[in-house]
Structures are given as structure tokens and as C-alpha cells.
Amino acid sequence: MKHVKTIQKSCLAESLRHGGCGECQASCQSACKTSCTVANQACAKKAEPAK
């Protein structure tokens, strides 16, 4: 496309199909302890090596 460059395609709806396992890190434990950011937490399921 000439006027738009897509940096990231749609991902949230798709995440409902594979997500929700709860194995990922509690975001507050990672570095902040006083604020809340979830978008920088990796998905534990997708990070697993392929079986």
C-alpha cells in the first residue's frame, strides 16, 4: 500500500482462539511493581518450542 504501512496485523480476535491458558507472567512481577502494563508480556503458549 502507498499511503498505509501496516506494522502489525489484526491479532486480538485470533488470540481468543489460542489464549487464556494463564501460564504467562503476572505483569507486575516483571519490573514495575507500581504500575500496570500487560502489552509487553509475552504469550507463554506461543513461546513454547514446537512439539
Add this chain to the structure above:
Amino acid sequence: MIHAFTALGRRMALDVGSGAVHALDALAYEAVKQWGTLPREELGALLCVSFPKDEVEEALAELEALARDGQLGADDACADIQPPEPGVVKAMCLHAAHDCNLRCAYCFAGQGDYHGRDRSLMPAEVGMAALDWLVKKSGARRALEVDFFGGEPLMNMGAVRAVVAYGRSLEKTHRKKFKFTLTTNALGLTDGAIAFLNEEMDNVVLSIDGRREVHDRMRPAPDGSGSYDRVLRGAWKLAEARKQQRYYVRGTFTRHNLDFDSDVFSLADRGFEQISIEPVVAEDTAAYALRPEDLPAILETYERLASEYIRRRRMGKWFNFFHFMVDLSNGPCLRKRLMGCGAGNEYVAVTPAGDLYPCHQFVGREGFRMGSVLDESFNVDIQRQFAANHVLAKEACAGCWARFYCGGGCAANAHAKHGNIAAPYEMECEMERKRLECALAIAAEEMEWEARD
């Protein structure tokens, strides 16, 4: 909902419902700002005032293709999503010590003693009982997280070692995997402590505020002397021993250093590669507390920080800033985004006496004691209240474009500012939105470089 914004001189759009992120030229940016508010013909006519007609048609066709593909103007109501039922607890903040060997002016832990309630160390037996409790409460979850916190946990290293050893033994018998982490002021980082932490801790958070004068002003020793040199020495040794991975140097900024980008760069100049600087949590009456009138300066600082961050990373002086990380391709699922940090629901804090609270910041707050790991009492009503406090349930979050990135904000800050865990602290929201805009612009810039290289 579509959020069109500029950051770092870039025009961008975040499609809230789909999570798609777009970099736009001037024409597409103007079109996206009006997208969905005007009929196509009217929008086209409006854009033709400033842009050539054939270009306008081309840009609108591109945006229409994105909309058809579900990447622009996607539904963001999430009407059919039900957050999971409460019950499972899988993460714990273990207060190994309600005591500290620093006297930081802004400490929300009351300089270690949690506001005079006690100055005590957690017996190893209490820590072990907490792990037993967590294993029981975690159901089928395999990955369990335990952060040793304080006060200063290195003041109680004997118990930390014993609890970790006990956790390892539970892994075998219960098919669990403990991810231990520790948050420290770095004063007690002996060679022996560093070797142990590097062996056992998934992550270590090291408290240091940045520039020497900034750090020493807020983080003095009990005798009033500065702690910077000793902290820097210990933190650096650990970071190097961990090969600059799986740690953070974590600072706090106050209204005394609204130019906290200089503190980030000070840490980067000393060779730290994993950096986080957080806004102070304080009573409004404190001289160092952030005030609404500080916000423009804070937002400018984030923008300045982002520009220099890009420049340094491009020049080969790579470092990572926690709040500019945004995992666009491998990020959390939508359910996780709704639940935020999980405080009071999947995540709890345990005091040296074994008392349970929704998180470390709630410790000692009236009405939030949830029970005890020693007698297994647990107030499920409080857990339900926190579980129900998800992003979709918060009135203030309904109209916010950042709601799937912040997790709905910090419940402890909301309660401290408004007496209500469901009413996010507005300044925190403003800062989070700015950090996110910067993060998305950084991602766009770095993707372009990669494509060019």
C-alpha cells in the same frame, strides 16, 4: 474505535478492536481521523480540499481494504468475552523482610516496616507454608511465580535460600515449575548472593534511581549518607554476571526529577541494558509527589526519551526500556489483557507473619487482609471483587483506546487516589497512554530500519 496519533514525528493509527497498528502518510492520517464519522463522499470531498483527488481516492481505497480485512474499525465491544471465573492463584509476592537497610523517602513500604506495623523478617517456615498454599491454590497451572520482596529481602537470605530449596522439592512432587524473582536495593549483593541469584532467579529487579544526586536524595542510608556508589557496584556486578539478561535496574522518578530521561541515560551510560523507571507512588501531600500540573513536562520527557532511545539503539548503544517494550507479534492474549496484573485474584502478597493481601501495595491497608497461609483462611469475596474488576467492567476504561494494553491500570493506585479499585488514577492513565504511543512509534521506526537493512 480507532486511535489516530502522532509520536516522534510519525503519524500512526491503532485499531483498538483488532489490535492492528498502521503507519500513515499525511493524507491517510487525516482520513483515519474522520473514519466512520462521515459518509465516504463527504470524507472524500473534505480531503480533496487539501490533497489531489486521485491521491484521495487511492488512500480511501486502501483504508476500505483494511476495513474489509478487519484491520480498521473492528468491533471492540468484546460483548461475547467472559473473563475466567476466580479461584486459581498462581503468583505471589513474598515479603521476606519488613525491614530495610535504606531509608528511601518515597518508600510505599514505610521504609521497610510497612508503616510501623512491624519491622520483622519472614521465618523460613512461613515462606514454605506460603509455597504449599500456592501449590494448592494453583489448580492445573504449572508455572508459579514467587517474587521475594520487602523491605529488603537480602536481609533475610537464609530464609530465601531455604524457601527456594523447598520450592524445588515441590516441583518434583507436584508437577509445578517455580519462577523465582527477587527485588533488591543491591546493598547485600555479595559474590555468594550473586551466585545464588544467578542460579535460582528467573529475574532480579535492582533498585537504583539513575543519576547520583537523584538517587542519593531519595535513597539514603539510615545515617543519611548516600548509597549510590555501593548500589551501583553491586548492581553492575550482578548485571554483568547475568550477561545483561533477565534483570532490570528499576528507578523511581518524582517531581524532583521530571527530566528522568537523564536518569535512564545515566544508567545506560554505565552499561546497564535492561532499564525501567517508574512514576513515584505517593500521598498528595508529599513534596516529591507528582501533581497534575507536572504532566506536560512528564509527557515531554517520555517523548524526548523515546527519540534518544531510538538514536542510541540505531548507533549500536542498545538498551531496553521496560515501558517501551510492546510485544506486537507475540503479545498476550485478549483474556490476559482484560485481567491486567491479576492482583487479589491470581496474584497475592504474603507478609512475614503469613497474612495474605491482594498485592504488595495493599499490605497493611484496612479491609484488604484476605486471610493467612498459616491457617488457610482466605476471603473469597475479596478475590471475587478483584476478579470482577477487569477492563470491560470499568466505566473509565470503556472509552479509552489503551484499555487492551494497560490491563485497566493499577488497583492499588486507584484505591489510594480514589478509595475505589475500579476508578483508575488519571495521571497513571495519561502516562501509560503516552508511553504506549511512543512504544508503537518506536516499533514502526525499527521495523522500517530492518526492512531497509
